Amino acid sequence: xxxxxxxxxxxxxxxxxxxxxxxxxxxxxxxxxxxxxxxxxxxxxxxxxxxxxxxxxxxxxxxxxxxxxxxxxxxxxxxxxxxxxxxxxxxxxxxxxxxxxxxxxxxxxxxxxxxxxxxxxxxxxxxxxxxxxxxxxxxxx
Amino acid sequence: xxxxxxxxxxxxxxxxxxxxxxxxxxxxxxxxxxxxxxxxxxxxxxxxxxxxxxxxxxxxxxxxxxxxxxxxxxxxxxxxxxxxxxxxxxxxxxxxxxxxxxxxxxxxxxxxxxxxxxxxxxxxxxxxxxxx
Ligand code: HEM
Numbered sequence: 001x002x003x004x005x006x007x008x009x010x011x012x013x014x015x016x017x018x019x020x021x022x023x024x025x026x027x028x029x030x031x032x033x034x035x036x037x038x039x040x041x042x043x044x045x046x047x048x049x050x051x052x053x054x055x056x057x058x059x060x061x062x063x064x065x066x067x068x069x070x071x072x073x074x075x076x077x078x079x080x081x082x083x084x085x086x087x088x089x090x091x092x093x094x095x096x097x098x099x100x101x102x103x104x105x106x107x108x109x110x111x112x113x114x115x116x117x118x119x120x121x122x123x124x125x126x127x128x129x130x131x132x133x134x135x136x137x138x139x140x141x
Numbered sequence: 142x143x144x145x146x147x148x149x150x151x152x153x154x155x156x157x158x159x160x161x162x163x164x165x166x167x168x169x170x171x172x173x174x175x176x177x178x179x180x181x182x183x184x185x186x187x188x189x190x191x192x193x194x195x196x197x198x199x200x201x202x203x204x205x206x207x208x209x210x211x212x213x214x215x216x217x218x219x220x221x222x223x224x225x226x227x228x229x230x231x232x233x234x235x236x237x238x239x240x241x242x243x244x245x246x247x248x249x250x251x252x253x254x255x256x257x258x259x260x261x262x263x264x265x266x267x268x269x270x271x272x273x
Contacts, residue, residue, distance in 0.1 A: 020255065053189075
């Protein structure tokens with residue numbers, strides 16, 4: 001497993017832990033009230049688990065496992081592009097997930113910036129992994 | 142494929158079908174507390190559980206002696222995640238219909254169980270995210 005994948009997958013496990021903790025607080029609070037501020041954790045819960053956990057894990061595993069024979073430069077594609085995708089995704093998850101808690105206008109603007117960063121991550125990731133979606137050389141088709 | 146992986150994946154498939162049945166009910170007649178149940182049957186019962194099962198099977202080995210890490214933690218993650226999710230599926234709509242009843246503490250227990258399931262998976266998987 002390359003270093004980039006280890007970072008993606010470890011980060012996704014951290015988001016799983018934090019996102020499940022937020023979800024558990026939200027659910028506990030629905031059954032046994034803990035405080036009126038708890039429902040404000042919902043955007044972070046959703047962003048951490050959908051983008052931080054599920055999407056990031058898929059990106060890490062694809063980077064690890066997709067065929068890599070004959071791809072130019074390095075076996076896993078451009079490492080720089082993978083790091084750009086990693087940085088944009090994780091920056092985006094925080095801006096979109098925690099941004100809504102910022103006061104005033106900032107609370108509206110930060111999530112937009114977050115979604116833009118996540119879009120950039122998707123673009124960098126897709127462009128870089130594109131050439132690895134091919135016959136592996138091990139299987140006939 | 143290890144036995145526990147088969148349990149994870151078959152349970153995930155059952156939730157997948159169940160989630161879509163609940164989705165039909167939700168679209169047809171709605172009902173308080175049913176939307177979050179539908180969403181979480183999919184994202185916890187199906188997607189996350191599928192990932193847990195496949196990761197337990199395919200991730201790099203923990204060591205030669207215990208390739209998949211701790212069996213106890215892995216079983217705990219399966220049991221807690223599913224017990225918690227099932228309790229939620231029952232208690233969330235029930236509490237929406239009968240607020241202030243004993244379903245409240247059941248929902249809180251569902252939260253704790255799912256949290257424990259997630260933490261057990263992270264604890265057992267962390268050290269398997271390695272070069273080989
Ligand atoms: C991969 C895992 C998960 C994902 C992707 C996820 C995603 C979501 C989404 C999309 C919503 C919004 C649903 C809506 O608007 O109806 C939501 C709400 C919520 N989630 Fe999760 N969730 C996950 C796991 C969990 C877990 C493990 C718990 C509890 C232990 C939890 C507790 C909640 C609660 C309490 C709400 C608010 C429901 C409401 O009152 O409307 N989630 N989650």
